[in-house]
Amino acid sequence: MKRIIILAALISGMLYTAMAQQFPSFKPLRYEEDYSILKKDSSNNGWYPNAKYNPLSSDGNVYVSLGGELRLQYFYAKNDGWGDEPEDKDGYVLSRYLLHTDIHTGKHFRAFLQIQGSMANGKVSTSPVDENPLDLHQAFIDYRTGVNSETKLIFRLGRQELSYGSQRLIAVRDGPNNRQSFDAAKVSVINTKYKLDLFYSHYVAAKKGIFDDGWNKDVQFWGSYLTLNKIPVLQNIDVYYLGLWRRKASFDDGSGRELRHSAGTRIFGKQHAFKYDIEALYQFGNFGDNNNKISAWTTSANLAYEFTPIKYKPEIGLKTELISGDKNYGDNALQTFNPMFPRGAYFGLAALIGPSNLIDFHPSLSFELTPRLDWNIDYDIFWRYSLNDGIYAPNTSLMYSGKNSSNRNIGRQLSSEFVYMPNPFLYFRAEFTWFKTEAYLKDVTAGRDILFAGVTAQIRF
Incomplete structure (x- = not known):
């Protein structure tokens, strides 16, 4: 742990010398960063500019770009699992590093390679999402x-991250310690007014060993995702179809093979100080040995208004979601919504509950205390949508059945965080979450309230 902190301090000090120069901003998908702009600026010299853009040809079209990330986190949880998990009085430390090489060989060809290492120290029980010491995270060409002056095609083959929309369905899963990826073939058509992706993939299941996240035959994922920009009044629209096949899926009503199709749309944009993100989708298919019919759905609204003229620029927000659950046990039908591959911290920071069989009401308030320091507060209220279904974890696995309680009220969650970004390379966060258990959780667990606190330090380069 001490070695990691020393390494982070050294890297931070070296990056300080590069801060006076302008570079493209870091992106959630690191392969979307483009450092070819540096070849036009002869003043960019030194170790960091050379690492981001190292030309290998006289015209500068063949070059190598290096980058990475180091993240350290400390968490303390009281009454983890609402009192069902062993008590840990000392807390635990999560560490993650990502290192990548981006090789461009002219205007047409490019290769991207990224390795990932994730460690959990002091945690009572861990999964591969917490701890995956070293593995190939991305490797594609x-x-x-x-096509013309306004449209281009990208053909991509290999292991890669996928992220779409608000990451409700397909995300990089940055919140947990181990990001997720897919072995995929993808075609992208990109225009100033739209972007269309077509892909077929196998989900990469993380394992705890070294370089053992191999080919996964048990989960196949495919689809098309279209984003339309500059639409009158609505501004931006997503329209998508997603297909999922799992060899074995488990829900409160049973387990078995799952073939699920999802069709949905999303409208999002900003009008002056008002921001909106509204989404709806429907799922159909079959499940289990008896080909039980799937009929599930969800709708969500995420609205926010920023009072820009006021000091600290307060922003009030409201999120609300209806997410279907199974209507009846043993009726040869399944209405449980499957969020597939969502972001880990779906509701707040602590990632306690996943988006299946829920009614969620989620007001929030945020302040820009300084240009580099934000303070966010949010409050969540959870109910079960169906009394004949349980609640699920963020990874869609069943946590607690609905068969042992007739209560709908799950609980309430209050979260707060301070986020400090002194420069583009460094990120710090302090967070606190209190989860108040209500009738359902008191029926199916020990029923204790959860207190969760943590600090995060991250450096990107």
Whole structure:
């Protein structure tokens, strides 16, 4: 642990010398960063500019770009699992590093390689999402070509991250310690007014060993995702179809093979100080040996208004979701919504509950205390949508059955965080969550309130 802290301090000190120069901003998907702009600026010299853009040809079109991330987190949880998990009085430390190489060989070809290491120290029980010491996270090749002056095609093959929309369904899962990826073939059509992705993939299941996240035959995922921009009044629209096949899926009503299709749309944008993100989708298919019919759905609204003229620029927000659950046990039908591959911290920071069989009401308030320091507060109220279904974890696995309680009220969650970004390279966060158990959780667990606190330090380069 001490070695990691020393390494982070050294990297931070070296990056300080590069801060006076302008570089493209870091992106959630690191392969979307483009440092070819540095070849036009001869003043960019030194170790960091050379690491981001190292030309290998006289014209500068063949180059290598290096980058990475180091993240350290300390968490303390009281009454983890609402009192069902062993008590840990000391807390635990999570560490993650990501290192990548981006190789461009001219205007058409590109290769991207990224390794990931995730460690959990002091945690009572861990999963591969917490601890995966060293593995190949991404390794793909691109072929790019232009259709016309406004449209280009990208053909991508290999292990890669996928992220779409608000990450309600497909995310990089950055909150947990181990990000997720897919072995995929993808075609992208990109225009100033739209972007269309077509892909077929196998989900990469994380394992606790070294370089053992191999080919996964048990989960197949495919789809198309279209984003339309500059639409009158509505501004931006997503329209998508997603297909999922799992060899074995488990829900409160049973387990078995799952074939699920999802069709949905999302409208999002900003009008002056008002921001909106509204989404609805429907799922159909079959489940289990008896080909039980799937009929599930969800709707969500995420609205926010920023009072820009006021000191600290307060922003009030409201999120609300209806997420279907199974209507009846043993009726040869399944109405439980499957969020597939969502972001880990779906409701707040602590990632206690996943988005299945829920009614969620989620007001929030945020302040910009300084240009580099934000303070966010949110309050969540959870109910079960169906009394004949349980509640699920963020990874869609069943946590507690609905068969042992007739109560709908799950609980309330209050979270607060301070986020400090002194420069583009460094990120710090302090967070606190209190979860108040209500009738359902008191029926199916020890029923204790959860207190969760943590600090995060991250450096990107």
